[in-house]
Amino acid sequence: MTWRSLLLPLALLGAMSACGQRRSDPARVAEDLMRPAPVGSFAAGTPPATTAECTVRTAKDCFDQALTLLAANAQGPERLRALSLMGxxxxxxxxxxxxxxxxxxxxxxxxxxxxxxDPVFQEAFERWREGRKHHVRVTCRLVQGGVPQRCEVREANLPPDLLAQALNSIQASRYALPTLDGEPFECDWTIVIK
Incomplete structure (x- = not known):
């Protein structure tokens, strides 16, 4: 099995977006915050939409707040705040x-x-992966042009040389921005490689 056929599905299909559709996962409430922002805001230094912390106990309140904003036809940052609350x-x-x-x-x-x-990387990853469980969580800002920036490793148990190459690969990739009703937005984005 080649590197491309092994890691590509693992890395990309295992990616979890803090920007897009989400499945209910109470463990992520505190650690994987959705932080949407208008296009161009990260480059301009404008902070993303912020919301009160939600927990499993207060999730219904977050949903009600999001619905209130949406019912008032919130636009711009307030609409993105509603998206954050909904997530x-x-x-x-x-x-x-x-x-x-x-x-x-x-x-x-x-x-x-x-x-x-790189065949050397492919071979090293194959050897390392055999018989081992691995988990990498990286958070990046996905900005205009689909560029992942300011990537930070949140959790990882890959050897340092493989982790460095995986990070370089993530930062060299380009993405279509997520959209809310067809309008693109920037956000903090979490990639999980399992």
């Missing part, structure tokens, strides 16, 4: 929030790039 409510097991996200939000997708083709 947190979905993480907190509010099924209606997850359903809303699946109808209105399109996840980012990779349009260029992928894992390194």
């Amino acid at each position: 947190k409510a979905c993480d907190g097991q509010v099924k209606d929030a997850c359903a809303w996200l699946s109808q209105h939000v399109k996840e980012p997708r990779r349009v260029r790039g992928g894992p390194p083709d």
